[in-house]
Amino acid sequence: MLQQIKALAAQYKQDFIGIRQHLHANPELSYEEFETSAFIQTTLTNWGIPFKVLANTGVVGIIEGNNPISKVIALRADMDALPITEQNDVPYKSTKPGVMHACGHDVHTTCLLGAAKILNETKQHWSGTVKLIFQLGEEKNPGGASLMIKEGVLDNPAPSKIFALHVHPGMEVGTFSFRGGMVMASADEIYITIKAKGGHAAAPQFTADPILIASQLVVSLQQIVSRQNDPFNPTVLSITAFNAGNTTNVIPSEVKLMGTFRAMNEDWRFKAHDLIKQQAKALVESMGATIDITIDVGYPFVKNDVNLSAAAKVLAIDFAGADNVSETELRMGAEDFAYYSQLIPACFFRLGAGNKAKGITNSVHTPVFDVDENCIEQGMGMLAWLAVNN
Structure with missing residues (x-):
């Protein structure tokens, strides 16, 4: 299964880089993600993946494998941008002055779409159900996670655990990091x-x-x-x-x-x-x-389930090799993924997206933030791999 997932991630890599560039060029602020939501809905429809809309722009897709009631795993990606004017001179530069995907949510959404395609094409080879959560409003109180939870995102079916990734330009592309327990403030x-x-x-x-x-x-x-x-x-x-x-x-x-x-x-x-x-x-x-x-009062702290994170780290080593998996340090940044982590076992991990040789090292929330797009292949593959093994 691992080789199949990695092969599909490599096969679709360029297609999803194109999706990321489309999303990056068309960013939308928190709670205004209408075009992004419509794009996701159209994409899932084209793949035959059923979905519903929550909290106006949130999208929740369902992929059922063999014996779908045996387990339910959730994968989450945020999709809102920030009120920042982009200064990068790239073909996919933001077309909306004052709005930019400066925190990598375009990459997160792309990775989840990529994982969805892989999981949908391999669903005869794994058991259970995977819930795809495309979430609005991570960057602004009260947090889109809290709104989607109120509207039942963790119900019908109820996931037993949830995973999400976040790009990190301080880590080289091809690497991952995990941490159990307290991880963000x-x-x-x-x-x-x-x-x-x-x-x-x-x-x-x-x-x-x-x-x-x-x-x-x-x-x-x-x-x-x-x-x-x-x-x-x-x-x-x-x-x-x-x-x-x-x-x-x-x-x-x-x-x-x-x-x-x-x-x-x-x-x-x-x-x-x-x-x-x-x-x-x-x-x-x-x-x-x-x-x-x-x-x-904003988001609570993010607390990763210790056992779930430890198991995910082992799976990441299988996926990327021990040299490419490390431990996430404590960070005083915040994430509304915290709302999920307060309710069900959760694992919030980091995806290396930097490339020192190419000068891709600028921090998130800056007008010059960008990623090495090779991280998309890694991110979509890892999400799919974690989903089928939990």
């Missing part, structure tokens, strides 16, 4: 508005100066991480936007801040929310201003 969004008396910049004594107050707050909040948190408990608090004023001689009356809080411990996560609110309110009000603070 929770992610919450912080929104703060500080209001105070503004006035002439030459007479600060008649103002409360919200810019100064906000500056103090940005520094002060870091003490929650450095002094309230156990240093062995991974945590990140970053203020990422500071917006105020529009001229040189006026102290404004309002400052807006935005930021993110990441953690790998749910008890500490919500304790920290309370500390952030209490400290911000006390500091700002003590300096003569008012504050409105909202913490938008």
Whole structure:
């Protein structure tokens, strides 16, 4: 079966590189993936794979092998893009200014489509059912995974386990990495508005100066991480936007801040929310201003099932060789795949997509991100291989 899967992945490689380039050139933002969804639906229809649509743009396909009720395995790919203007000079460059597949979701969708074609053509050789989850809105709260779960993506039939991959340009093409247990952090969004008396910049004594107050707050909040948190408990608090004023001689009356809080411990996560609110309110009000603070609770942490991930790593060694399989390090990035991992055994692994010799090393979420497209053959083959062996 392994050789058959690898042969089909190699045979269809160029076709799916073409699909990836089509998706890359036509990116869509979170919850707006209508053209992408239609493309997936048409493709599955052409292959005779039944599907249904959830949460407006999510697509869920079903492939039944022999004895379809014996087991159900889910494979998931996200399909939304980011609000970034692409700077790559490539034939498949984004045709939509300000929108770009800068996180590789075009590759993820392509790999799942490729796995679907392989599984559909080999279904007489494996047992069980494979559920194909093409998911909307991974990049933006509340997360498309949460919406699809609410609409029953994990029901009828209910998968016993779920797999997903994510491209990583820091790993060479042809490699994979796995990790059991905690692997990625929770992610919450912080929104703060500080209001105070503004006035002439030459007479600060008649103002409360919200810019100064906000500056103090940005520094002060870091003490929650450095002094309230156990240093062995991974945590990140970053203020990422500071917006105020529009001229040189006026102290404004309002400052807006935005930021993110990441953690790998749910008890500490919500304790920290309370500390952030209490400290911000006390500091700002003590300096003569008012504050409105909202913490938008986002994705929980991603926790890979230990046994499932260990077994997947062994299968990956069979597929790619021991030298090409490593352990994923802990990362403070977030993923709404976490919602699935909280409900059923899950394995979220990385697909090497970089190529130092070709200069393909730029990080995700940048305007120059790209992949070595040879990773598509590897990704589609690995997803199919994991599906038939679990």
